[in-house]
Amino acid sequence: MTSSLNRRSLNFASVLLCACMFASGACGIILEYIQASLASMILGNSFEQWAMVIGLMLFWMGFGSLIQARIPKHRLILTFIGIETGLALAGGFSPTLTYLSYGHTAHYPLVLYAFVSLIGILIGLEIPVIIRINNDFSHELSTNLGNILSADYIGSLIGSLVYVFVLLRYFPITEAAFLTAGVNFLLALITFAYFTRKGLIAKSPLLFLVMTGVFLGLVLGYKNSRVWQVKLEQPLYDDPVVFSRTTQYQHIVITHYQPLDEVRLFLNGNLQLNSLDEERYHESLVHPAMNLIPVRKRILILGGGDGCALREVLKYKDVRQITLVDLDPAMTSLAATHPLLTRINKNSFQDSRTLVFSGEGVQPGEKTPVYVNTGSSKKGKPKIHEIARVNVMNLDADLFLSKASGFWDLIIVDLPDPSTPELSKLYSREFYAKVRRKLSLTGMAVIQATSPYFAKESFLCIGRTLEAAGFAVLPFHENVPSFGDWGWFLAWKPVQDRNEITDRAKAMTIPVSTRFITPQVFQSQLVFGKGMLETQKTEINTLLYPVLLTLYNHESWLTE
Template sequence: MKKPAQPPPASIIKLVLVLSMIFMGACGLVYEYVLSVLGNYLMGTSYEEIFIIIGVMMFAMGIGSLVQRIVAGNLFEKFLLLEVLLGLLGGFSATIVYMLFAVTPAYKVILYCIALSIGVMIGMEIPLLIRINQEYSESLRVNLSEILCMDYIGSLIGALLFTYVLLTHFTLAKISFVLGLTNILIGLVSLFVFRYFLDRFGLLLLVTLVSLGSICFGFYKSADWSRWAEQKYYNDPIVFSETTPYQHLTLTKGRREINFFINGHLQFSSSDEYIYHELLVFPPLVLSATAEKILILGGGDGLALREVLKFPSVRRVDLVDLDPGVIALASHQPDLIHLNQASFSDARVRIHGSTGVSLGETIEVVTRNWRSEFALDSRLEPVAEVNLYLIDADLFVRTFDDLYDCIIIDLPDPSTLELAKLYSFDFYRLLINNLKPEGFLSLQATSPFYSKNTFLSIGKTLREAGLKALPYHENVPSFGEWGWYLCWRHDLTAAQIRKKLDSITDFPTTQFLTPRLLPTCFIFPKNMLQTEKEINFNSKMNPVLWAYYRNDWKYGPD
């Protein structure tokens, strides 16, 4: 292919440079998001890794802006080569880190090295374009404003695309390949537009096409590579794996049990989940013998709902869960349907988005009369109308003012700042407004043994918010010693609550809990709830619970 006799018009060159800057600005920001979110998922350290990796990449961009000063010669060729290298490294970055995560703890070093390298190359892009564009701008002032403005516009576009498009349609691995493809396509387009200025067009074209093919192959194989790497992380075969806009869901199935993980952390095992869910649901429900209206916050797996629907007095259940992916999994995956006893059956959910409300159609759920005096009684009685709200629990309690006989809080541990707000003074103060004066509330509160400070802080927060809180515990083999709180707002004392529990003689069908066992769960061994440390309550403006949780599970309670 012969070199053109004339260079392209200055207006074309300028247009390509401006558009390139927009796309590069978008890609640069999304690279930061992908690596920081990946680090957060893998290390499970809340926003810590997001902050650090973004900071590392910003630092590296500064280094890159200095490094570009030594770049000399044909700047067009250097720019094209930079885009191709950035596309290759960026495209394969998430897959490389994730595959190394499965086989070696050195993945952390690789993650930071890749973040540094990508940051350096991003940092070189803008100064190189400014140097190239200076021949086509009226002045330095105009040159800087043109390039930097397009970079900032691209960053906004990248943020919007990542949040509302890429995260909802692609895994992190595929997002990185999309970004790499974009960088290489920028190089390919620029290769032909700037051909007049290139001395090694054939070599650059070959490198670009090979890189393009590599990225396309990587995109095609990324799902297989990710499954291989993810399977290395789990003992049992993976039967379901999906990344939703909120979290990564994994379901594994062994010979005797299924296990459900969110972001790599075990949420329940079918071998003993009934212990946890019976302890979570039964105390408030058996104390509210005539409870008709129940609110469940979290519980998208349908297991707490399964226990609630055992009580014939219940007529309505409102279940609030942010992630429709969890409810879809629990509603359609055969093993989970068997486990939750099809508690979502016939509930047809219309999803309107996480900032709105998705209300399932009103359905009638029926069960056999467990209180019947006749052993052969097979009558079916209506149990509940189930409504599903796909909304953040914090937004729900700030938006709705309905009253409930019982509130069940089945939320993940406060392992992130986002989750810690759902254990805050502010959240509980609002939630009290949804609890009837004679109603009861229960919630899981992590382990009183392994995370004592966290457990005590949750109790103190509940009391500061105006609730009476009685702790209880039981051993759940998959998690060890686990704790909950039973809360109420009326004038009953803890002694009166214990007396009520002692007087219970009848239960719906259970796999673990009995009327005689339940009162003993409110008895703790000597000194288990004692600490010399001053425990503070948790609030949105002072999220001490997150710090307690991290320290407890890392070092043990003080």
């Protein structure tokens, strides 16, 4: 009977340790992803930062596996409790403290990588320590290794799924870190309680006080993480932060300087919009193309989640259908509801409806016309004119073009700069070929193309890539004070002669109200200084050779 009880106790201890390994495997991979996401948001260039963080963390995990040999056997359980408690503290507070260093010191990369290294060492210690502890509760080494390692690997898969489908979607990165840290702390608490009750570790008032302090710290951190995040971010921006949120796809910040009523929108720390000069960008993006095409009934906007390009398109009474495709539903929802953004975009999303995705392709949901009051009729009733039917779809632009049917008279490509692999894909020859296939015969596309001054080689690479995709192109640029000299490309199928397009540009009128652009301004935008369109480079951007990513991140912004 005693032997049977001992066997049950041993089996339960082994199951407990495997469960701990499963949970720690899940938490470990989540903490790795959190650090990589944090590095991408703060340091930029997500491709490099994910590679650097994962590689550095694996290196320190190897170092942790080495130093575990110095831990005496009688201290293994206490060491495991210390590891989980340390991971709880380091993992939970690392985003908050990294943000703090980012706002107050130029050495913030050292702080970030210090946390990466520390977490890597602790994760590296976990597996061999648990294996050594479980060795006393397992009859065979092969069984011990198989149980522990399989629990770790399966936990890593579950952790990846939880991070992608739960934490990224519903929690800011600071809250996600504290939630993960809470699981690590729970492992330490369960282990402490079980092995203390079994008499395998001595009762320690000091350890109890330490764990109580860690628990209170994690609870305090989680409850205040959103408030802390806004306060810690404030030093990163010149003006007061009035909105801050990390979505599944990006980090969104809005600032507002009330003396000038200046509103700025930032995505992942990069300025996307300034209310004082955004019309220079959006009117240049929309109106030349709108007035160079002979028919403008169906318009497609790729990107443009702030609603400003949509605002300009809605000024044209002959437009009948507008589809706006932006990946992040949080961005379009914010632009449709936040009072500062709705004031800027003139409530352009007010009467839009969302498209739905099905296996057969992209199908429109209920289309709701957008109306404008054009004055009073003779009978005293207001004249109502239908402007367009507006649909908004939250989907990757590349996937949308692959699935959607039909053609558009104008495709406006208003996407963020190609600073990451996922964005560089949307500047590739393959993507532009899909844009070309969705244009009507006399249609046109307009593509935001970064700065021809600060990012000259990127600008010219985009032009070459458009030509490689079968387009004829016409570059133009304008000074936008918040960004500097900014550029775009008009692109069309070569069935239309270039001279015909330039003749239309010379005779172009703009029949709607604008705050900045005029036909004469557009004529000036077609003029580039000596050498601005010349280069020795010939590469184009493709999916398998994303040269634009390197050009933009390493050879642009006057860094060469």
